[in-house]
Amino acid sequence: MNTVDYLASREDLVSPGISACQGCMAELSLRVLLKCLGRKTVLVVPPGCMAGAGVGGWNKSMGVKVPCAMPQLGNSASMLAGIKAAYDLVDPDVHCVAYAGDGGTADIGLQALSAAAERKDNIIYVCNDNEAYMNTGFQKSGTTPHGASTSTTPVGSLGRGKLNFKKDVPMMLAMQNAAYVATLSPSYMADFVAKVQRAAQIKDGLVYLHILNPCPTGWGCQGSRSIALGRAAVRSRYFLLYEYRDYRFEISAPTRAVREPLDVGEFIRGQKRFAHLAEADIDEIRRVVQQRWDKLSRLAAE
Amino acid sequence: MSMIDALTGNECVAEAVRLCRPDIIAAYPITPQSVVVELLASMVADGKLGSKVVDVESEHSSMSVVKGAAMLGKRVFTATAGQGLAYMYEPYFSMSTMRFPMVMTLACREMISPGTVWCGLQDALSVRDAGWMQVFCENNQEILDMVIQGYRIAEDHGVLIPINVCYDGFYLSHQTERVELPEPSEVDAYLPPIDLPQYLDVNEPAIVDPNTVGSFLIRYREDHLACMQHAKSVIADANREFAARFGRDWGGLLGSYRMEDADYVLVTMGATTGAARVAVDIMRERGLRMGLLKLRFMRPFPDAELADMLRGRRACAVIDRSVSFGWDRGVLSVELAAACGAHGVELPVLSFIGGLGGLDLRTEYVVRAAEMLADAPAYLKDGAYWMNEDFLGEELGK
Numbered sequence: 276m277n278t279v280d281y282l283a284s285r286e287d288l289v290s291p292g293i294s295a296c297q298g299c300m301a302e303l304s305l306r307v308l309l310k311c312l313g314r315k316t317v318l319v320v321p322p323g324c325m326a327g328a329g330v331g332g333w334n335k336s337m338g339v340k341v342p343c344a345m346p347q348l349g350n351s352a353s354m355l356a357g358i359k360a361a362y363d364l365v366d367p368d369v370h371c372v373a374y375a376g377d378g379g380t381a382d383i384g385l386q387a388l389s390a391a392a393e394r395k396d397n398i399i400y401v402c403n404d405n406e407a408y409m410n411t412g413f414q415k416s417g418t419t420p421h422g423a424s425t426s427t428t429p430v431g432s433l434g435r436g437k438l439n440f441k442k443d444v445p446m447m448l449a450m451q452n453a454a455y456v457a458t459l460s461p462s463y464m465a466d467f468v469a470k471v472q473r474a475a476q477i478k479d480g481l482v483y484l485h486i487l488n489p490c491p492t493g494w495g496c497q498g499s500r501s502i503a504l505g506r507a508a509v510r511s512r513y514f515l516l517y518e519y520r521d522y523r524f525e526i527s528a529p530t531r532a533v534r535e536p537l538d539v540g541e542f543i544r545g546q547k548r549f550a551h552l553a554e555a556d557i558d559e560i561r562r563v564v565q566q567r568w569d570k571l572s573r574l575a576a577e
Numbered sequence: 578m579s580m581i582d583a584l585t586g587n588e589c590v591a592e593a594v595r596l597c598r599p600d601i602i603a604a605y606p607i608t609p610q611s612v613v614v615e616l617l618a619s620m621v622a623d624g625k626l627g628s629k630v631v632d633v634e635s636e637h638s639s640m641s642v643v644k645g646a647a648m649l650g651k652r653v654f655t656a657t658a659g660q661g662l663a664y665m666y667e668p669y670f671s672m673s674t675m676r677f678p679m680v681m682t683l684a685c686r687e688m689i690s691p692g693t694v695w696c697g698l699q700d701a702l703s704v705r706d707a708g709w710m711q712v713f714c715e716n717n718q719e720i721l722d723m724v725i726q727g728y729r730i731a732e733d734h735g736v737l738i739p740i741n742v743c744y745d746g747f748y749l750s751h752q753t754e755r756v757e758l759p760e761p762s763e764v765d766a767y768l769p770p771i772d773l774p775q776y777l778d779v780n781e782p783a784i785v786d787p788n789t790v791g792s793f794l795i796r797y798r799e800d801h802l803a804c805m806q807h808a809k810s811v812i813a814d815a816n817r818e819f820a821a822r823f824g825r826d827w828g829g830l831l832g833s834y835r836m837e838d839a840d841y842v843l844v845t846m847g848a849t850t851g852a853a854r855v856a857v858d859i860m861r862e863r864g865l866r867m868g869l870l871k872l873r874f875m876r877p878f879p880d881a882e883l884a885d886m887l888r889g890r891r892a893c894a895v896i897d898r899s900v901s902f903g904w905d906r907g908v909l910s911v912e913l914a915a916a917c918g919a920h921g922v923e924l925p926v927l928s929f930i931g932g933l934g935g936l937d938l939r940t941e942y943v944v945r946a947a948e949m950l951a952d953a954p955a956y957l958k959d960g961a962y963w964m965n966e967d968f969l970g971e972e973l974g975k
Contacts (some may be wrong), residue, residue, distance in 0.1 A: 314779060315779050316779065317777050317779065326788075331784050331787035331788060332784045332787055337782065337783070337784050338784075339782070340782055341779065341782050342776070342777040342778060342779060342781075342782045342783055342784075342785070343782070343783075343784050343785070344645070344648060344776075344777060344784075344785040344786060345784070345785065345786045345787055345788075346641065346645075346786075347641075347667050347668060347671065349637065349667075350637060350638065350641035350667075350668060353633065353637070353638035353639075353641035353642050353645070354641040354642065354644055354645040354668075355645060356631055356638075356641075356642050356645065357601065357603065357631065357641065357642035357643055357644060357645025357646040357647075357648075357653075358645035358646065358648060358649065358777060359645075360601050360629050360631055360642065360645075360646055361600070361601060361645065361646040361647075361648070361649035361651045362649065362777075363629070364600060364629070364649075364651070365649060366779075369779055386634060386635060386638075387634070387635075387637070387638050387641065389634070390633060390634035390635075390638060393634075394631065394632065396631075
């Protein structure tokens with residue numbers, strides 16, 4: 276069955292009408308994720324865009340059709356580990372899934388996530404990476420890219436946006452030998468669905484799925500462009516699609532298909548958060564994008 | 578038939594946990610509690626305890642793990658001390674306000690700074706308003722008994738509030754005492770089978786702990802406070818039945834010693850109570866009618882019970898192993914004053930602070946405090962007397 280037919284055949288477990296922004300890819304990614312995993316799923320959603328958009332419900336009704344617990348910002352992985360430990364006594368086949376933002380993952384939740392990976396807790400931890408704390412007003416996170424203007428790395432007479440580079444969480448989890456690591460983009464749905472399906476089959480440890488979800492509100496672009504932006508991120512190699520399992524990296528088809536990468540400038544242009552960047556700044560980003568690609572290529576060739 | 582053994586306080590915790598058989602344990606080692614975590618791991622490794630152990634990387638995670646497991650109605654356990662409790666504060670508060678019952682033992686430790694790992698009750702007392710019940714133990718037998726009673730009290734459907742079983746770090750955690758160890762079957766007969774609310778059922782989806790408007794939240798708090806008050810009778814019942822089955826009556830909310838005709842009352846918590854018993858005996862030998870109240874439960878606070886026990890006495894002296902910043906007194910002294918005020922009991926109260934940072938709260942200090950209590954009008958002052966190394970010299974030279 277092709278991806279379109281498959282998704283059409285699956286039940287949408289996110290209630291209609293949750294209040295995500297126009298063009299929100301985090302909502303689309305969550306819908307597809309839950310379509311693939313099905314009703315035998317327990318969800319943990321910490322404070323962040325999806326909790327703010329109403330996954331936790333409103334007017335005494337639910338935002339999702341699976342049980343959902345709201346942890347604090349930094350303990351999604353540890354609380355989910357406890358839920359999983361308890362579910363192992365009841366029904367080990369229930370998927371225990373966290374859907375956390377990049378702040379709750381790369382920053383305050385990283386320690387608990389790393390420990391769960393070390394313990395080989397069989398949970399599915401999904402990072403909705405929109406590259407800042409978007410729900411609360413665009414504050415910088417560990418995955419905010421170099422140069423981006425955020426409300427805590429503002430551009431001013433001295434400020435030039437975020438000075439440092441993005442924290443590479445999926446690579447960290449791979450280096451820790453998590454059971455399965457994959458990067459996903461909602462702009463490449465067949466690849467996305469295949470990775471979630473594979474994640475659902477993993478029974479020997481922690482699954483880490485890292486989704487780059489373009490955020491029109493936070494990135495400063497039209498909502499109609501988010502799918503195209505996700506595609507540009509992959510085609511420019513700004514965001515690399517790959518999988519990791521058993522000490523093996525495999526570059527995914529959409530990234531493998533990029534023979535002549537799009538200039539990173541094409542991805543950056545038109546996003547308000549990068550509007551202040553000079554060509555030299557973009558060169559710096561180009562250099563890091565190239566280094567990351569070289570590194571992944573070497574890892575995948577091993 | 579109980580077995581008699583020689584055990585440290587930490588060993589008593591582990592033995593009691595073995596007898597209570599929690600489904601899931603997550604704990605992170607910290608001085609002076611570490612032995613608890615080590616022993617539980619050994620019991621599981623040796624097949625003596627069937628609990629699932631989740632070996633976490635921090636106290637924030639230990640409480641988060643057991644909170645997640647509690648969502649499915651499982652019996653859970655953790656233990657910590659001092660800085661670990663501080664690090665755990667976020668899920669700690671959430672555990673109680675989610676009304677997930679559990680036992681967490683605290684090998685009480687002074688709070689940093691300055692740097693310290695030694696005894697003090699400051700860690701537990703600093704979080705007394707975080708929604709948990711807190712009981713303080715005088716000796717190792719009481720630690721063991723209160724872990725067992727703790728599950729019964731916390732899991733009572735009219736309570737459903739977690740409990741801290743607190744004991745003085747090092748003084749009890751590392752000291753060996755004679756302990757009677759009940760048989761598993763005896764504990765099984767005392768503890769009802771686990772029957773706790775269960776959430777996160779995939780067949781009945783629901784949201785757990787969403788953002789909640791104030792008009793709902795205030796009702797949760799009303800209920801929490803009401804159940805905390807109801808817990809007082811559950812604590813009394815649990816104590817009564819425990820005494821009937823095991824022959825040890827700890828007194829429920831409050832313990833007392835030679836109080837029948839006492840004019841003067843020493844008030845203590847935790848291990849200091851032992852020295853206070855000696856002081857009372859010494860003062861009695863001198864012909865003074867002195868008694869002792871041992872505050873066992875800081876939460877729920879036995880305000881009426883304490884006030885009733887103090888009504889008509891000539892004076893009391895409170896010995897604290899903690900401070901209440903902003904008051905020139907220790908925590909128990911402040912709480913006792915509030916209880917007396919609320920229940921119309923007026924009597925002179927002397928406040929003493931000692932034993933901080935592992936400092937020995939020597940029997941001589943407590944005896945001296947008892948002597949000052951016997952001459953209370955001469956020693957009344959705002960604020961506390963400090964049982965530091967100058968205490969005896971200065972006061973004796975007065």
